[in-house]
Amino acid sequence: MILYDATTIHTAPFPDTAEGRGLRSFLVPLVQHGPGPWFEDRASMFVLGLDDLLIPLSVTDGTFGNSVLHSVYERFIGSQRKAIRTGNWKPLAGFAASSALWGVGAVMKTLRLDKAVQVDCWPSLRNAGADLTADQARRLTAFLTTRFPDHAPYFLAVNPVTHAALLNHLQTQGYDFAYMTHTRMMLPFEPELERRVRENRRRDARLLEPSGYRVVDARELPGCAPRLAELYRRLHREKYATNPPISVTYMEEMLAGSLLDVRALVKDGRVDMFYATVVVNGVMFSPVSGYDTSLPQEVGLYRLINNLLMRDAQARGVMLETGGGADPFKTLRGDRPVPRYNAVYLRHLPSWRHTPWRLAMKVGNEQLLPFSRKRLHAVDGEANVVGFDRVPEVFAPTLPTPREATARQEQELTELEQDLARTEVFSGNERVRHLGALRKRLEDEQLPPARVAPLLERWEHLSHAPQADKKEKRKAQRAVRAELARRLLETATTVGDTTVVCHHLGDGLDFQPRTLAEQLRKGTGSIAVVLTSTRDGTLELVTALAPPLVERGLEARRLLEQMVPPGGAGREGGAELAWAEAALPDDDVSAVLERARAVLHTRLVIPT
Missing domain, CATH: 3.40.630.30 (Gcn5-related N-acetyltransferase (GNAT))
Structure with missing residues (x-):
């Protein structure tokens, strides 16, 4: 292990990465100049090289006047008395509580509570502590108690969501724990x-x-x-x-x-x-x-x-730590309370030096912890307040760990991708139902916009694809009908001054025959159209007459009645356009068309 001080910190092996350069820009001036220029605190700063870790240390010699960043006394006594003065305490109760804390604090000062080494001291930062292995925790403790034999090594404000394993390793090494107030976290x-x-x-x-x-x-x-x-x-x-x-x-x-x-x-x-x-x-x-x-x-x-x-x-x-305070506001935004603990090693110190830390544990574990539990129960509800009963014998995460929380979000994104892929094989109402459910999930504000954007593009493509397919299909059908109409007109006969189209269109058309008949009727001056087709064993018939023929007394519906065999299906339409379905005749379909031609030849003027 290597201990870097103000004269050697520039030689510390910070990784040549963006994160490493950021850590260097933070720690080098802190170690060289101490916390005074930044926080008005007095402490000696070091960085300990342990394996591939760089662990900042803050060493204080029992003097007081520091902020909560470098003073255990201020954490348990000074800040609590300030909170009483600015809180909603009744005057008498506030005076009694503040006086009791003052008395406890006087003992802590006398017995030099703040003669200590804060391990993983990242002033103003949180959760930056290394997740030490059991062996690293053992070696680090042995080094600190040898290098600083009159100081108490301690870890400040460690929570079990991010560092449950570290808390258990420290417990194994003989560290004691004092509850230090709660923080709050929001899952991604x-x-x-x-x-x-x-x-x-x-x-x-x-x-x-x-x-x-x-x-x-x-x-x-x-x-x-x-x-x-x-x-x-x-x-x-x-x-x-x-x-x-x-x-x-x-x-x-x-x-x-x-x-x-x-x-x-x-x-x-x-x-x-x-x-x-x-x-x-x-x-x-x-x-x-x-x-x-x-x-x-x-x-x-x-x-x-x-x-x-x-x-x-x-x-x-990633998870978001929002800190303590404003609990009613934060619980309405989904933040969860998480306990935090100080861990201190005292076994190398004389028994009188244990006393101020035992008092800190008494304040934390017997006063602050029950107070936090009661207050959080009222704000968050008992079901959402986990880990506040007592200092546990074995520490466990009270929420999903950061890795688990990130994995939940990643799983949702993966499932969305898979569901979008599965939706591609659906059509019609089934596709519409799946797309509706997917849209609701894609609009979840919890998902990263950059990751959702390409999924939304795929959703838009899938939602518009059926419409585009229908549009292309209609376009293709129009082209087929136009070509078929052209050929029918080329092969049409003329009776007097009228063009007569009588034709069987075959089986299984992609469009209704009356659509083609209507197109032909509107495209030529005087025209009579008779079309048949078959679909699923049924004969489809349609007749269409141009307005000049209707004016001469011809009716499409009457013509249709003369074509359909007796007992045929019902007929629809009127004078200009009529259609019907009927059972296939015993004779050839051409016989039906011949009856239509005969009627038309009879009614129309035939040149002599």
Whole structure:
């Protein structure tokens, strides 16, 4: 193992990848200058090389005044007292609780709770910790207790959804656990998402377009770091006082680096909101954000920022950690509560040094955990609050792991592709039914738009293909009828001044004979048309007369009656066009046509 400090951090073997370069841009200045320029905290920063891992360490020597990023005391005492002051506590109850915490905190300070080594210290980031193997956890603990024998190694805010295996390995090594409050997570895809959750998400998504805001890359806004720091301060220091300070320097180096994506909402040339994101171990998190709290609540900036984060995570197919706080709002958007624990190793320290940590465990496990459970039961319902009964003997994920959650979304996309392929073999109403069901699934906002777009194109093609096929079929039928009409006219006879078409069209036509008869009737001045065809053992007959013949007293329906044998099927139509179906005659079909010719020759003037 190699321990890199401020003088050697530049030699650490960061991977030559986009992610590796992003980590370098974050860790190198942090180790070289400490957390002071970014967070106003005092700590010595190191990076430990363990196998192929680079693990940041924060070493504090028991002095106090740090933020929650580098102080266990501030996590369990200072921030809780601030929350009591700014919360809805009754004066007497708040005074009693705050006083009790003050007394416990005084003991913690005296017994140097914060003389510790924070392992996997990624200040402002979450879920960035390495998922150590059992052997790595053993070797790391042995190294730290040897290199820093007077310090307590601890892991901060580890949750069982992303790091259940790590928690179990640490437990095996003799670490103790203190509940540290909850966070919340949103899955990228849930097949049975509640209707109210979908409606709330859609309502939030409609806020952006009419708001007049543009979402831009904050790196395209030169000199915006002071404004970002101001927005962070307004939201996270003035409105919510328990968060750590973050400086303009942090914002400048965040924008200069490549680890975080930073988006800003701009309107009339002014930045009113921003958020940064990073994806680590399959979970997206926003380490820093802010908005102008002086704007009216009706603008909906808080709803906007949460919806944009959700859409970014779903577009990448990853889980989203939304953090604690605003539980009633977040549960209505489908976020789930997840417990977090501090894990500390004390076996190498004298017993008096155990005392402040035992007090932290008492506060966390006997006060904060029951309080969280009761409050979350009221907000989320007992069925959705898992893992808050006690510190478990064996840690297990309380939600699908990031890998499982991503696999769910991927499975839905794969099934959509397969169902689209199967739909290609369907036709008619069956295809329409399948396409309707597929469209509803493709419109699920949980699916990444970039992945859904080609599937929607295939859906559009499949939905329009039958119409295109019908259009082409009708076009082909028109061409066939036009050619057939041309040939029939070429072989027609003339009786007086009238063109007479009497013809048997054969069996199994792709169109109705009366369509062709109507076409012929309208195409020539004085014409009489008699057509027959057979279909499934039935004789189809149609007669058509041009208007001049009707004016002379001829009727298509009467002509049809004289052609059809007695007892034939019912006839339809009128003077100009008539049609019927009848059983095939015993004699040849040509006999039917001959009867029609005889009638026409009798009624029409035949030249002498």
